[in-house]
Amino acid sequence: MAAMPTYGGIDLGGTKIQAVVVDDDHEVLGSARRPTPTSGGPPGVVAELAAAMRDAARAAEVDLTLLAGVGVGSPGTIDDAGTVSGAGNLPGWEGSFAMAKTLAAELACPVRVGNDVQVATEAEFRLGAARSYASLLGVFWGTGVGGGLILAGVPWTGRGGAGEIGHMVVVLDGARCTCGRRGCMEAYAGRAAMEEHVARQVDKGRRTDLFKLMHERGRTRLTSGIWARALEHGDKLAIAVIERAVQALGAGIASAVNLLDVEGVIIGGGLGVRLGDPYAQRIAAAMQPHLFIDSRPPNVHVAELGDLGGAIGASLLVAGDGHRSARS
Amino acid sequence: MAAMPTYGGIDLGGTKIQAVVVDDDHEVLGSARRPTPTSGGPPGVVAELAAAMRDAARAAEVDLTLLAGVGVGSPGTIDDAGTVSGAGNLPGWEGSFAMAKTLAAELACPVRVGNDVQVATEAEFRLGAARSYASLLGVFWGTGVGGGLILAGVPWTGRGGAGEIGHMVVVLDGARCTCGRRGCMEAYAGRAAMEEHVARQVDKGRRTDLFKLMHERGRTRLTSGIWARALEHGDKLAIAVIERAVQALGAGIASAVNLLDVEGVIIGGGLGVRLGDPYAQRIAAAMQPHLFIDSRPPNVHVAELGDLGGAIGASLLVAGDGHRSARS
Numbered sequence: 001m002a003a004m005p006t007y008g009g010i011d012l013g014g015t016k017i018q019a020v021v022v023d024d025d026h027e028v029l030g031s032a033r034r035p036t037p038t039s040g041g042p043p044g045v046v047a048e049l050a051a052a053m054r055d056a057a058r059a060a061e062v063d064l065t066l067l068a069g070v071g072v073g074s075p076g077t078i079d080d081a082g083t084v085s086g087a088g089n090l091p092g093w094e095g096s097f098a099m100a101k102t103l104a105a106e107l108a109c110p111v112r113v114g115n116d117v118q119v120a121t122e123a124e125f126r127l128g129a130a131r132s133y134a135s136l137l138g139v140f141w142g143t144g145v146g147g148g149l150i151l152a153g154v155p156w157t158g159r160g161g162a163g164e165i166g167h168m169v170v171v172l173d174g175a176r177c178t179c180g181r182r183g184c185m186e187a188y189a190g191r192a193a194m195e196e197h198v199a200r201q202v203d204k205g206r207r208t209d210l211f212k213l214m215h216e217r218g219r220t221r222l223t224s225g226i227w228a229r230a231l232e233h234g235d236k237l238a239i240a241v242i243e244r245a246v247q248a249l250g251a252g253i254a255s256a257v258n259l260l261d262v263e264g265v266i267i268g269g270g271l272g273v274r275l276g277d278p279y280a281q282r283i284a285a286a287m288q289p290h291l292f293i294d295s296r297p298p299n300v301h302v303a304e305l306g307d308l309g310g311a312i313g314a315s316l317l318v319a320g321d322g323h324r325s326a327r328s
Numbered sequence: 329m330a331a332m333p334t335y336g337g338i339d340l341g342g343t344k345i346q347a348v349v350v351d352d353d354h355e356v357l358g359s360a361r362r363p364t365p366t367s368g369g370p371p372g373v374v375a376e377l378a379a380a381m382r383d384a385a386r387a388a389e390v391d392l393t394l395l396a397g398v399g400v401g402s403p404g405t406i407d408d409a410g411t412v413s414g415a416g417n418l419p420g421w422e423g424s425f426a427m428a429k430t431l432a433a434e435l436a437c438p439v440r441v442g443n444d445v446q447v448a449t450e451a452e453f454r455l456g457a458a459r460s461y462a463s464l465l466g467v468f469w470g471t472g473v474g475g476g477l478i479l480a481g482v483p484w485t486g487r488g489g490a491g492e493i494g495h496m497v498v499v500l501d502g503a504r505c506t507c508g509r510r511g512c513m514e515a516y517a518g519r520a521a522m523e524e525h526v527a528r529q530v531d532k533g534r535r536t537d538l539f540k541l542m543h544e545r546g547r548t549r550l551t552s553g554i555w556a557r558a559l560e561h562g563d564k565l566a567i568a569v570i571e572r573a574v575q576a577l578g579a580g581i582a583s584a585v586n587l588l589d590v591e592g593v594i595i596g597g598g599l600g601v602r603l604g605d606p607y608a609q610r611i612a613a614a615m616q617p618h619l620f621i622d623s624r625p626p627n628v629h630v631a632e633l634g635d636l637g638g639a640i641g642a643s644l645l646v647a648g649d650g651h652r653s654a655r656s
Contacts, residue, residue: 158589255496261486
């Protein structure tokens with residue numbers, strides 16, 4: 001039916017899988033969301049990626065077999081063949097897994113895989129809040145804290161593993177991180193680490209409505225929505241833990257800016273998008289005392305493509321003009 | 329006399345000025361060193377830069393007026409006109425100063441100014457220990473801790489202020505830095521901060537031979553040579569303070585590597601070169617527990633051009649094939 005080619009994009013997150021079908025102008029024709037499976041390991045995840053893509057194609061009224069390709073943004077280090085390694089925030093996902101090959105067989109169409117944070121950063125750079133910048137740090141505040149870099153207009157991925165801003169050390173010998181190390185920014189600001197921290201505080205007798213809200217909503221984790229609701233309710237422990245996260249984000253992002261002197265910082269991810277501009281500006285304020293050149297801080301914006309940014313960014317891996325993202 | 333053109337290079341450090349005259353093959357024909365003046369502000373510094381350059385030309389038996397140009401590596405942020413700002417480690421140096429213009433008038437030859445750390449990093453990349461790498465972090469451990477970046481074979485200077493690795497936060501709300509902020513890597517590892525720390529420890533009754541060695545050598549500061557001597561003597565406070573510096577360097581450099589995933593790290597600067605490979609390897613070991621991808625750490629080398637690297641790097645600003653360094 002459509003003369004215009006269509007593309008699939010999937011964002012694989014620690015808690016949810018977001019799929020979109022887009023046209024050549026990057027307009028979203030349909031989308032679908034599924035929870036990331038907590039069991040079944042990599043094959044279980046790939047089955048849900050395929051199911052989410054089928055749902056999105058159905059929503060877009062596009063025949064799955066007509067998609068010109070599907071791009072996936074995945075946590076971890078991704079090689080050119082689309083093999084994913086070190087995706088520690090996915091449950092049961094150790095070692096390496098040939099994601100592109102497996103999903104391509106499942107969907108019967110070409111699949112390319114990129115790092116989730118890098119593709120989301122590129123989406124903001126090409127289509128979103130960072131269109132006017134040539135250098136950019138994307139900070140994705142969710143289950144973990146990921147970072148993406150655009151320098152002189154092109155993605156910087158180092159030897160394939162760049163952007164791990166969540167594991168910059170902000171407190172030497174500090175809190176234990178979900179990665180097993182100490183003092184990482186993510187140990188204070190990642191949603192998984194924050195949930196563990198809250199659970200320990202509750203064990204010590206601190207009061208909070210966070211887990212009550214979680215049960216009321218039938219969730220098994222403290223989602224971004226639950227955090228937002230608790231903050232709106234004035235939950236004291238939630239406020240304190242988010243403030244601790246904001247201070248860690250401020251120090252870590254300022255450290256990255258001191259090293260790289262980028263023009264712009266984009267705050268995305270589940271928490272970043274859900275909490276929005278007021279919190280992005282609190283992060284900017286928390287950066288300020290740590291900036292070496294404090295007279296011209298970088299601009300700090302919330303990711304403009306919102307929840308769909310990761311999936312739209314993933315579609316850029318296969319869309320016609322997306323080859324800029326293949327630079328390594 | 330010489331048919332081959334000659335160039336001047338000057339490294340302006342917090343404690344010393346190092347000048348060289350080089351030929352077209354970057355061979356050092358003569359060199360000279362003077363202490364950085366502690367009074368007289370920018371004009372006093374420029375007078376000593378000129379004097380050091382005249383000394384080096386005399387040592388090289390080259391007529392100063394025959395130099396094709398003089399490059400200067402200076403602390404601070406440098407604009408295209410060679411104006412230096414934010415050189416806080418130079419005594420009495422606040423605001424901005426037109427260094428290139430002033431020194432060019434003094435020496436009657438073309439002068440270009442670059443950031444000291446960036447030119448030293450480029451010297452190691454083009455002529456020294458990092459010749460085989462396309463991506464590189466230079467860490468210059470001296471009065472302060474500076475950083476230089478080469479990414480995909482070209483210097484990365486951001487908006488002109490990149491590379492401030494010394495002011496990455498390694499301990500949120502930690503020790504007071506010489507920059508006035510808290511918890512910077514330089515607050516633990518910079519020679520100026522270490523000297524202040526030792527003085528406070530002595531006030532509290534701790535014993536050390538550091539200041540005795542300083543007086544014996546007729547110095548007014550704890551130089552790299554004095555630190556090296558105290559370490560050789562087994563001075564317990566010196567050992568503890570250097571170990572604290574090594575741990576901070578390990579955390580900060582590992583954070584930078586987690587963000588950028590560079591191939592190589594060069595350890596230079598007065599202390600880095602004086603303490604040499606055993607300490608570079610201790611820094612590498614201190615990085616290891618903080619590396620997110622710990623299976624393939626970057627190679628860590630001591631700056632190969634040693635004490636003269638900064639001055640040789642500065643000469644690249646004016647040498648025939650040095651224009652690669654002008655990219656901003």
